[in-house]
Amino acid sequence: MKPLIMPFALILAATTAQACETVTLGDLTIEHAWSKATIGADRPAVFYVEISNRGATDDALVGISTPAAGMPMLHETVVKDGVASMPHSMTIPVPAGQAVQLAPGGYHGMLMGLSAALKAGDRFPMTLTFEKAGKVTVNVDVLPLRAEGPDCLDAGQ
Amino acid sequence: MxxxxxxxxxxxxxxxxxxxxxxxxxxxxxxxxxxxxxAFEPSFALADGEGNLRTSAEFRGKFLLVFFGFTNCPDVCPTTLSDVAQVMDDLGADAGKVQPLFISVDPERDRELGLNDFTAAFHPAIIGLAGTDAETRAAAQSFKIFFEREADPTAPDGYTMSHSPGLFLVGPDGAWLRQFSYGTAAAEILSDLQSRF
Incomplete structure (x- = not known):
């Protein structure tokens, strides 16, 4: 399987050198904010991001808001006993000294009520609200529908 | 002692x-x-995006890669269909031996939202099927999978679907072969298929 990974990684790097901005808020570092192109505006979009907490105090992501969607919510995909469900997640813990990922198959933002379809290459602002650190706004890059995530190695991040 | x-x-x-x-x-x-x-033979009779009835019998001779999902699903379904699309691309000349199917567990809403534009956004080879509720239950039962509508006031239209997220492989003779659990890498699915040709 190893030999297959390299060419694929190179293709990703060549096509999606985005979503590599890093924003800090106190002890929190927020990076790799990305979304996927949507099929029309009637289906929800997704929001993924990486948050790391270098501090000594636990924090939590308690909300997201964006002009791109009327009803953005935090969810978690849970696969239990062979069944996937998507319970609404009120808060996503960001423990001291740890990193949390909103990533395919786990925590994610579900963006309902899109004002317009998202197209690859689009960029929209997303405000994250943390229990303790407060609010911060990041730019979210829209990657192609089939993207598995941003690749930022070539961007020096 | x-x-x-x-x-x-x-x-x-x-x-x-x-x-x-x-x-x-x-x-x-x-x-x-x-x-x-x-051994068991999953079977289904479900309408495609054009409203034509498609049955398991018509796909004999091909491997079927079957995923049950719903088009409003933001995370699991797009991730799996992206993997299926990658497999179809990587199969190259052998792509004709495999038919990928997306069976809606939320058929009424998916027909309204549009089944074909959803599957086509991932790969033109994927056929989307959305039957009646009874036909959908029968299909799911024949694959021995689970789905359920769950009330969720925070979801679009006030509900979401929980479902078995696996990808199911059916042989050219119609017999169930195996399940690829959610998150199986496209490369792994590809090499499994290639070992069967």
């Missing part, structure tokens, strides 16, 4: 308990393995 009578009694009790436990588990374990190895 000499064992006191109490210790001896305890040892005997422990050994007996272990034996009874093993004996009681034995038939259950046997039953599970024979069930898993028992």
């Amino acid at each position: 000499r064992l006191r009578p109490l210790q001896i009694t305890l040892w005997i009790a422990a050994i007996l308990a272990t034996a009874v436990f093993a004996w009681s588990r034995w038939p259950a374990a046997n039953q599970v393995s024979s069930e898993a190895s028992m």
